[in-house]
Amino acid sequence: MKEPLWEPPLAGTEAQHLFGMLDRLRATFRYKADGLGIEQLRFRLASSALSLGGLLQHLAAVEDEKFTWLIARRKPETLLALTADGTDQFRVVGEDPAAVYRIYDRAVAASREIQLELLEPGALEKPSALDFGGEHPSIRRLVCDVIEEYGRHAGHADLLREALDGRVGEDPPWDYLPPWYPRS
Secondary structure, eight states: OOOOTTSOOSSOOHHHHHHHHHHHHHHHHHHHHTTOOHHHHHOOOTTOOOOHHHHHHHHHHHHIIIIIIIITOOOOHHHHHHHTTSOOTTSOOSSOHHHHHHHHHHHHHHHHHHHHHTTSTTGGGSBOSOOBTTBOOBHHHHHHHHHHHHHHHHHHHHHHHHHHHOOOOSSOOTTOOOTTSOOO
């Protein structure tokens, strides 16, 4: 059986491995949040304010902040839209679950376009737009920050989805194709 598109390469460059890991985490997270109605996207455990819909929005904002703004140096439209009225990006507003998924899927698709440019040799060493008193973390550092963010929230998604309907598992099924991959 052919490996899924979201699986990291067995052998490759540093950039291919980093983005392969990130794509697997994205696919895993999206699978955990997939196919839910608005009330399910808002579902929270009693001891937490986190929901799968809120995490979709938050990770869309993280993608936009890191890739669009701090790496590509473009205006972070998703981040600005999610925080424009002072609303907590973890709070799901509206009644359309497709809109929540669309926010996330578009942010990931945009980040993956930027990723293609970062496969070039030396791209990860370049400074980002993030400024700490004149010091700029490398693009590699920001990519690792996004991987860390997904690692944290993939665990939250595991707990939330299992509590909702019992869906468990480490990775999506091999035939799972997230919306941002082209359909053949």
